Amino acid sequence: MFKNHLVLKTAVLFALLLGFVYFVPAQTRGVTAEAQRITGDRFTISTRTPKGARIIAVTRPNRAMLNAIDRGLTDLFAVARKNRYSRGLRYSDYTIYIAKADRNRDAAGRYSPDIAVGAAQYAGSVYDKGGYIYAAGMVVSFNPMAFVIAEHTSDLGRVSNLVRYEGEHLVLYHNDRRKYAATADHSRGGGHPILK
Numbered sequence: 651m652f653k654n655h656l657v658l659k660t661a662v663l664f665a666l667l668l669g670f671v672y673f674v675p676a677q678t679r680g681v682t683a684e685a686q687r688i689t690g691d692r693f694t695i696s697t698r699t700p701k702g703a704r705i706i707a708v709t710r711p712n713r714a715m716l717n718a719i720d721r722g723l724t725d726l727f728a729v730a731r732k733n734r735y736s737r738g739l740r741y742s743d744y745t746i747y748i749a750k751a752d753r754n755r756d757a758a759g760r761y762s763p764d765i766a767v768g769a770a771q772y773a774g775s776v777y778d779k780g781g782y783i784y785a786a787g788m789v790v791s792f793n794p795m796a797f798v799i800a801e802h803t804s805d806l807g808r809v810s811n812l813v814r815y816e817g818e819h820l821v822l823y824h825n826d827r828r829k830y831a832a833t834a835d836h837s838r839g840g841g842h843p844i845l846k
């Protein structure tokens with residue numbers, strides 16, 4: 651009886667361990683499939699920022715890029731706490747996809763690595779460039795929290811801002827659903843920063 655009990659406990663523990671081990675990557679695989687669908691890229695690099703955010707990329711990002719991402723999250727968490735939000739404020743809550751840029755300069759010629767994404771709700775608006783739009787960043791998943799930005803080789807201050815801005819949508823989704831709904835769609839006006 652004691653022995654059976656131990657066997658059962660071991661089996662449950664083993665199942666739990668397996669469940670844990672398989673659950674997280676399976677979930678991430680689904681999100682990565684979605685990020686690949688949005689960007690047309692293949693993400694093969696997986697790493698973490700010094701503060702623990704998960705990074706999935708096409709090309710291995712350098713330390714400066716990872717630090718810029720951490721700075722953006724730090725800024726996001728500070729302004730979120732100021733607004734008395736408490737959910738989703740750990741670096742490890744975030745998965746950030748770094749895609750290949752589909753353009754490096756905007757229409758005015760400024761350095762602006764962006765990704766081309768299907769126009770969807772922006773169809774016919776000034777953002778619509780014929781079935782797709784250029785976006786600086788885009789939310790990929792709310793659970794787990796994930797978004798995509800483009801590779802940058804300079805202007806890493808822009809990276810920090812993009813991380814904070816895409817993160818705003820995720821923080822609002824988890825802390826203030828009404829405000830999230832009112833600010834999620836930029837095609838009707840409104841931009842970033844949302845949180846002051």
Ligand SMILES: [Zn+2]
Pocket residue numbers: 815816819836841842
């Ligand atoms: Zn936005």
